[in-house]
Amino acid sequence: MNGLFERLRKYRDDxxxxxxxxxxxxxxxxxxxxxxLNRLGVRIDDDVxxxxxxxxxxxxxxxxxxxxxATCKAIEQKRGDRRGDDNRLTPTERxxxxxxxxxxxxxxxxxxxxxxxxxxxxxxxxxYVQLERDLRxxxxxxxxxxxxxxxxxxxxxxGEEEA
Numbered sequence: 001m002n003g004l005f006e007r008l009r010k011y012r013d014d015x016x017x018x019x020x021x022x023x024x025x026x027x028x029x030x031x032x033x034x035x036x037l038n039r040l041g042v043r044i045d046d047d048v049x050x051x052x053x054x055x056x057x058x059x060x061x062x063x064x065x066x067x068x069x070a071t072c073k074a075i076e077q078k079r080g081d082r083r084g085d086d087n088r089l090t091p092t093e094r095x096x097x098x099x100x101x102x103x104x105x106x107x108x109x110x111x112x113x114x115x116x117x118x119x120x121x122x123x124x125x126x127x128y129v130q131l132e133r134d135l136r137x138x139x140x141x142x143x144x145x146x147x148x149x150x151x152x153x154x155x156x157x158x159g160e161e162e163a
Contacts, residue, residue: 004049005129007040008056021057024050025113051109052132059120063127067134067142068112069149071119071126072096078122092118096150104138 011017020036023029033054034044042049056062063071072092081090089097099115102108112135119126134142 004040004042004053004132005056005062008053008060008128011040012060018057018060021054024054025058048132048136052128052135055113055116055126055131056128059116059126061120061123061125063125065130066127067130067146067149068099068115068126069096069146069151071124072099072115072146073150074124075115075118075122078124093150096146100143100147108135108138 017036017039020032022033023031024033024037033050037044037050037053040053042053044050072095076090076092079092081092083090095111095115095118099108099111102111112131116126118124134146
């Protein structure tokens with residue numbers, strides 16, 4: 001899997017290749033991404049790798065660690081979303097919560113795509129290696145890890161006295 005990202009990094013400045021890879025996200029233009037995917041060694045029927053390659057082409061700023069929960073927390077902080085005294089969710093929390101409820105398939109892809117666009121607009125890098133792994137093995141365990149990264153950042157685990 002890392003080989004894909006090494007090849008993507010090599011083509012990062014190839015505007016034509018990146019434009020063609022972004023076409024994977026548009027049903028009527030997917031065929032334009034297929035030659036680019038072939039050059040990257042990605043099987044056309046490997047939906048997850050093709051999808052993540054298209055995301056990389058859209059926003060090639062990479063992080064070396066952290067899942068999409070940590071990315072969303074960074075987006076929230078950059079946007080300056082603040083929790084009020086009421087129990088309302090911040091706009092980023094609401095989007096993130098909707099992401100966590102998504103079923104594997106197009107619904108999940110659409111919600112991840114929106115968050116990648118938000119990350120790009122805020123200059124927040126993404127760990128694409130981890131994202132590919134998480135999307136390939138989407139489960140309650142993945143959701144829990146993302147939620148922990150988002151909501152448990154900066155919190156101390158309860159001590160023995162508090163437990």
